[in-house]
Amino acid sequence: MATGSMYRVGVLGHGAIGSVVAEQLAAGTVHGAQLEGVILRRPQAGLEHEQLSWEAALERCDLVVECAGQQALRENAVCILASGVDLLASSMGALADPEFAAQVQAAGPGRLSSTAGAIGGLDLLGAAARMGGIDQVLVTTRKLPAILVQPWMDAQLRGELEQAAGPVEVFRGPAAAAAQDFPKSLNVAAAVALAVGDWDAVTARLIADPEAGLTEHRIEARGPAGEYSFSIKNHPSPRNPRTSGIVPWALLHSIRQAAAARR
Ligand SMILES: NC(=O)c1ccc[n+]([C@@H]2O[C@H](COP(=O)([O-])OP(=O)(O)OC[C@H]3O[C@@H](n4cnc5c(N)ncnc54)[C@H](O)[C@@H]3O)[C@@H](O)[C@H]2O)c1
Known part of the structure; x- marks a missing residue:
């Protein structure tokens, strides 16, 4: 060192x-x-x-x-x-x-x-988790369909995403599975899980939306400390549209x- x-x-x-x-x-x-x-x-x-x-x-x-x-x-x-x-x-x-x-x-x-990374509010969620635990957190991410295509997707799902005319729910499930299935797009769900210290409390939802010019993360949480809702919209990086600038x-x-x- x-x-x-x-x-x-x-x-x-x-x-x-x-x-x-x-x-x-x-x-x-x-x-x-x-x-x-x-x-x-x-x-x-x-x-x-x-x-x-x-x-x-x-x-x-x-x-x-x-x-x-x-x-x-x-x-x-x-x-x-x-x-x-x-x-x-x-x-x-x-x-x-x-x-x-x-x-x-x-x-x-x-x-x-x-x-x-791309989100905020982690200090408050961490404090709420410490105070009385968090009963549940839902992290909804909305991105352009083309950047959500993954190598493991079959041709039908790829086609649905690439030709989507409106919002399509691509994933809903535990944060840990989200981070593994969409490794470049759902580090935010992992950040929330780490902040609250409980992977099982966090559900991730991923929406492919052809209208999503900005990448949106909506974090909704509740527990004994209160109810929280954060909405974040970031411009994508000009160097990589999967990543927020x-x-x-x-x-x-x-x-x-x-x-x-x-x-
Ligand atoms: N926490 C967040 O909010 C957040 C948001 C976006 C991306 N990320 C993470 O950041 C990562 C990087 O994002 P990016 O947009 O810069 O991706 P990028 O594809 O533009 O760049 C990644 C770079 O890492 C290099 N690389 C890959 N493996 C390497 C290795 N073993 N050793 C050295 N270099 C290596 C690649 O060659 C490439 O230059 C993503 O894969 C994602 O996991 C996190």
Whole structure:
């Protein structure tokens, strides 16, 4: 683990999320934090940032920010944490697998945290869960049909989605199953489940809507503490329509807070 006054950050993945996170860190817009480099699957010509091997990343970084997907998180989380490097995850849907969650929980001394990503209200839901438990949470996500097509879908379902003239319910079920079936689209249900500390309390509903120019998440929760309803509409990232443009900025906000806490 690196030491020093600046919080040194490695960015895992350089797609829609990672490229913005790396760009902003390199530009010095996150007080107290700096870009140490990016960690890629394979070297990329013409990239303006230093490309780190895993060996260099774990030696030089205080924090790795995962912006690379659930599989990349699964493959690297334990090693990162065991090296004493903190890990900030975007793809926390991977934690729906109890075996992986247990491995990560047992790993250290690095610490794992996850981003609020495309949504908000997690602090209030966490407080309500702590006060008296949450009886039920429904997370309804509405996205354009084309971006919800998954490799496991059969031709009929793909066709229904691609030609949908109105809203189609694609999924309704436990948050853990949602995060696994739609790994790039339902990390938000996972974020809610982690905030309330109960995967079984959270039901995810996914609607393919040809009118969904903005990606919408509606979170409805109730329990002894009260009744809550949040509606969030994000513009998709211009670099990847599956991802909301706000997500890298949520990560940058978390990095700034972590850097400040460290001082
Ligand atoms: N929490 C949230 O609200 C939220 C929202 C959107 C996306 N996400 C998560 O963030 C992930 C990234 O989103 P994105 O829009 O940037 O995707 P993207 O496809 O634009 O970019 C992903 C990048 O990661 C790279 N990558 C994949 N596996 C890698 C590995 N093992 N090592 C290094 N690089 C690897 C890819 O080459 C690609 O450049 C998604 O897969 C999703 O799990 C979370």
